Amino acid sequence: MATNITFHPGSVEASERAQLLSQRGLTLWLTGLSGSGKSTIACALEQHLLHLGKAAYRLDGDNIRFGLNKDLGFSPKDREENIRRIGEVAKLFADACVIAITSFISPYRGDRDLARALHTKGDLPFIEVYIDAPLEVAEERDPKGLYKKARKGEIPEFTGISAPYEEPDKAEIHLRTDKLSVEGCVKEIMDYLVAQGFIQG
Ligand SMILES: Nc1ncnc2c1ncn2[C@@H]1O[C@H](COP(=O)(O)OS(=O)(=O)O)[C@@H](OP(=O)(O)O)[C@H]1O
């Protein structure tokens, strides 16, 4: 635990930064089962936003576990720490006026709520997006062959099979990826951002 530390405020206020950069930061928090479509939608959305001239950046579960979070596994405690760190990192991106797009399973409601609270405390928008595909659909897709391994008992604590996924109860956006195309999902998120005044139509 660090002691004797003092928070040092900057010389540019949040509103001034947003005005200077012509963009407000926010976090789009994608949550859902493995194979539900988080990474696919995050990539398409990031590309769309960048082509509109918006600063957007993806934080992806698999990718972050190669670096920042390579010391973490998949026990409930490690997942909690994974999401705590990403909540903090996303908040920094949002504070820097970037649209942070996180794509983590983030299976525990309490952990997602903590990430939300961090943002709310800092006056930063947090938009939870439930990337929803029924387990049968995600398992049928099995893009990385992980469900097959999990069913054979080769991956312990696999979300949806031998570890829990707690569905969101207050997601701002709910996307059924077995019913809507990737483009349709991106459009729904964009429509929400415009309707809420986060970006211009
Ligand atoms: N046991 C277990 N359970 C779930 N997922 C597993 C597991 N082991 C490895 N993987 C791979 O890790 C990716 C999920 O990492 P996350 O950081 O998003 O997980 S979590 O939010 O901490 O629950 C997940 O990526 P996605 O399929 O994109 O969700 C898998 O590729």
Ligand SMILES: Nc1ncnc2c1ncn2[C@@H]1O[C@H](COP(=O)(O)OP(=O)(O)O)[C@@H](O)[C@H]1O
């Ligand atoms: N509407 C949709 N949105 C996202 N992915 C979809 C959709 N329909 C089909 N898919 C497919 O489902 C799979 C989702 O994989 P991925 O994006 O890696 O999921 P996750 O990141 O949640 O594990 C991909 O093969 C993708 O092409």
